[in-house]
Amino acid sequence: MSDDAESVFVGVDVGASRTKVAILNASKRLIGHSVRKSGTDFAHTAQVCLNSALEMTDISRNDIARCTSTGYGRKNVSFSDDTKTEIGCHAKGCYHYFPIAMTIIDIGGQDNKIIKLDERGRRLNFKMNRKCAAGTGAFLEEMSLRLDIPLENMDALATSSENMVELGSYCTVFSGTEVLEKIRQGKKVPDIVKGLFYSVIKRVLEMDSLTERVVMTGGVVAYNPYLVKMFKEITKREILVPEYPQLTGAMGAALFAME
């Protein structure tokens, strides 16, 4: 058993789209992690995800001192000792990386969050998107299907855009129709994809004002760095992104487990 194995803490974030596991050692260093599609059996996915994260380490399940779960499926994790909301866990995870007052923007698979923290990491307020998936990862997933483009290609396509096509619709379904209209008009796919990114940014910006430093997290941020670059240009703000933006909630959960 290595030093890492002396006392490790696990955070499991069962999101609407992906399940993430983070394993921290007693020094709060990330020693194992994993991301899987959440699928329909949250309990099983969490288990598989944990096993996969453990494989990155030289520890076993018996070395886990405590586990906290978060996300929509937080109550389905059978091996969890405690649950916390994803809002609390993202706040905790971000403050771990950036111990400053901040506005967190988390763009997740099915919801967006804006969380404001004071200089001590305490939550001042938070907002989640309303019961609409506009501006979330689900919006980009739907559009990748409509355009028949693999999700992982969207960032490169947006980056290569020379003349962004702006989309006016608020609703995911209407945006899909609008995208087809743009295709019929002969607009280039990279320009449409950049327009989709811009649409996500607009939806996020209308949720709340940005104060203090801005930290962006979530799967959409992890896989689409160009979206962060656009966000920076549009808001004229420096944007901080943690090392593993998709793992922020799981990291926060592991930090709660440590407490």
Added chain:
Amino acid sequence: MADHFYELDEAAKTGSKKIAWNTSVGPAELLRGMGFLVYYPENHGAMLGATRMSTDLIPYTNALGYSPDICSYLTSDVGSYLQKKTPLTMVYNIESVPKPDVLVFNTNQCRDVQDWFSWYSRELNVPLVGIHTHRGIGEIRDYEIKDIANQIRDLVPKLEAVSGEKFDLDSFKEAVGLSRRTSELWRACLETAAAIPSPWTFFDATIHMGPAVVARGTREAVDYYEILLKELKDRMNNGVAAIDGEKHRLYWEGMPIWGKLRALSEQFAGLKTCIVASTYCNSWIFDQLDPDEPFESMAVAYTELFIVRDEPYKERYIRDCHERFKFDGIIFHDAKTCPNNSNNRYGMPERLSHKLGLPTLTINGDLCDLRCYSEEQAQTNIEAFIEQLEEK
């Protein structure tokens, strides 16, 4: 409540008394004083919501051209009529709601109540009368009171034509007096929640407010609240908490989510959180009523309501409540189909949060239409809000 509905059912079947349908903050005292039995379609709407029948019934009204975005009390209730389904059957074995002899509205709540009753007026060929209230009122002006008092007076001959009986001032004054007493008692009941710990919650009050809505102006309502107040005071004096180990106290702004009262009440209880006060339950306090000035005092009581006031008044009102009830945060319910009673839409949460130094949370939902409510998202928001309070 059972007697209220059985009496209406009997009158509808036998014609023993005339029945007026009234909006929930309509001129109940005048109707009672003129001998009408009074039925409240909004109360029925709340029952349709609470029994979760609404979501199935609303589409039938939508199909008539009434938008899913308008009042879901209206769309639930009309859907109930169209489908001949009512919770009164399930609860009281009453076949249908009582047919009206007259429909009486007051637009102090919203325009939807007028449109709602207009539909029934056309459908049932029943006379429709009403009061049109001033809106966005800051300081209440004399001309507004005179206008509303005159509108109430103007109802008298129209109602006499329906009842076939002459207006009796003494009966009217008696109803105003009973309604005033009901209001005083109801206020006193609500004020007991200022105690720490609170002897009851917002969810309890949404049920116990029934008689303040449907039976104000009657002796029965007074009797009911005398008993309730005694029980609440006993609980208060003995330190009996509605929420064991009360840790947090909140204010609820906006409509109840009728179909989720139990789920929400259990979630808050599990989080050791008591919702101690609400604008909604306070909306049936009419303690300006005065039997000596029945028309004018009714005009004042029904004009000074929170829902018809301007934003600065509403903010002051909630700030005053904060001083009395000592809550730690405010939950705003943004009801999709009730813009008039969703006060988060013009920046009030942000302003109040700044002025009171309190966190606020907005939940998206609806009074009856559960298609507008994401339970998982709401529960997570509430849980996160309590986590936030615990970090302080």
